Amino acid sequence: MNRAKLKEAEEKFFMRYPGGFSNPQMLKIAKKHKVEKMKKLAQDSFTIRQFESASKIIDSICKIVSQSSLVSIFEKLKFRDIVKVMSDSEKEHLSHGLQEFLHGDQSFGFGLITGLLQEYKLAKWPLLTVCPIYYQSSVEVFIKPTTAKGVIEYFELTGLKYNSNPTFEFYQAYREQIMEMKQEVDVSLQVDNAAFCGFLMMSI
Numbered sequence: 001m002n003r004a005k006l007k008e009a010e011e012k013f014f015m016r017y018p019g020g021f022s023n024p025q026m027l028k029i030a031k032k033h034k035v036e037k038m039k040k041l042a043q044d045s046f047t048i049r050q051f052e053s054a055s056k057i058i059d060s061i062c063k064i065v066s067q068s069s070l071v072s073i074f075e076k077l078k079f080r081d082i083v084k085v086m087s088d089s090e091k092e093h094l095s096h097g098l099q100e101f102l103h104g105d106q107s108f109g110f111g112l113i114t115g116l117l118q119e120y121k122l123a124k125w126p127l128l129t130v131c132p133i134y135y136q137s138s139v140e141v142f143i144k145p146t147t148a149k150g151v152i153e154y155f156e157l158t159g160l161k162y163n164s165n166p167t168f169e170f171y172q173a174y175r176e177q178i179m180e181m182k183q184e185v186d187v188s189l190q191v192d193n194a195a196f197c198g199f200l201m202m203s204i
Helices: 003-016 024-032 035-045 048-052 054-067 073-085 088-103 106-119 125-135 145-154 168-182 193-203
Strands: none
Touching: 003 193, 024 035, 035 054, 035 125, 048 054, 048 088, 054 073, 054 088, 054 125, 073 125, 088 106, 088 125, 106 125, 106 168, 125 145, 125 193, 145 168, 145 193, 168 193
């Protein structure tokens, strides 16, 4: 990573928003995006016990996708439509994939979800990463194509080449570098990966 650019971005951010994420303007943005509400919804919906019912998990995923400001209207509508035509076994498959990603073998879970959505030509980064970022925002990352491409290029992240076809290898490598970048900035910017990635987006 280019540490000089990251430090410069941090200085500009604090100049524009004194107090960082606790600045009134930033709090207003967070409220507009219903961040706390969405986190609570995901954390209540995706505990290990909830996965006893695949249909309940699918309902929760649909709720998260439809209410999230991180997912485009086009993807929301397409996702809603494909869920309507999914078989019960496909819904079980999707639920099991998310369970593995959040509570088990992440690579396996990611592959299950991606494989299913690819059949419907809807394996998109925002749909794959929206539930994890709300559920574990200090650990997971949300991948928005334009932001990821911009962050990789501007901050000169090494060994990373964005691909619109989602792979766990890219997700893992991107997350690793985001976590490394977090360690280089003020502790007040390290709390939440969604907010941190928002800060990076505003810097590029």
